[in-house]
Amino acid sequence: MLRIWGRPTSTCTMRVLWTCAEAGVPFDLTLASATMGAAGHVSRGGAAFGVVDTPAYRAMNPNGTIPTIDDGGFVLWESNAIVGYVAQTYAPAHLFGADARRFALGMQWMGWENEHLEPPLHTLVMELVRLDPDRRDASAAENARQRAIDALQVLDGVLTRQPYLAGDRFSMADIPTGIGVHRWLLLDLERPPMPALEAWHERLTTRRGFREHVLPADRHLG
Ligand SMILES: N[C@@H](CCC(=O)N[C@@H](CS)C(=O)NCC(=O)O)C(=O)O
The missing domain is CATH 1.20.1050.10 (Glutathione S-transferase Yfyf (Class Pi); Chain A, domain 2)
Known part of the structure; x- marks a missing residue:
């Protein structure tokens, strides 16, 4: 199954989630962020989801940003590249x-x-x-x-x-x-x-x- 790291409140992550929904691709979302968590933005005192600073995450995405995907061992970051990849791979007729x-x-x-x-x-x-x-x-x-x-x-x-x-x-x-x-x-x-x-x-x-x-x-x- 396609794995996604990100947070549903990030517009970059949303692009990927909506694209997967359009393409009918099931996914597994791991909550990840340096700036936001369940209680909102860290500037409001809440804790961030984390994950993005771990060595394992940095090995996938050295920027430490979200989103990142892993599709059967193919790792990709930059949300628009992910949208293009999912469209090409899973729903070319529907998405372009x-x-x-x-x-x-x-x-x-x-x-x-x-x-x-x-x-x-x-x-x-x-x-x-x-x-x-x-x-x-x-x-x-x-x-x-x-x-x-x-x-x-x-x-x-x-x-x-x-x-x-x-x-x-x-x-x-x-x-x-x-x-x-x-x-x-x-x-x-x-x-x-x-x-x-x-x-x-x-x-x-x-x-x-x-x-x-x-x-x-x-x-x-x-
Ligand atoms: N151009 C990158 C931007 C990546 C980026 O800056 N993502 C933001 C969320 S939209 C982020 O990582 N924010 C910090 C965080 O939540 O840790 C993309 O489209 O994927």
């Missing part, structure tokens, strides 16, 4: 139409998400939720809000012309981006309306893998 161009569009949007959406979202979660109020920086939060809006307008523009990011049907391109947008919509801040983006997000919320691994409120903002 078994088409090289649609696969490449998936890689494009996953790389874009890491580059343009993930950094401002990380800042917003830290500044609005996780840091002690006396350590927060309002101008960093506002700057991140603006950067997130700029990025999301790119998505909204594409989604006014097509229902999904790689075209007319759901694909792996929608997974990391959909998780980022879901988190954005949960944050307590001012958001300009983006109707095409919101309608796409609504479509994603009907998927079983999304409902199981992304929708639960306790996966976010803890």
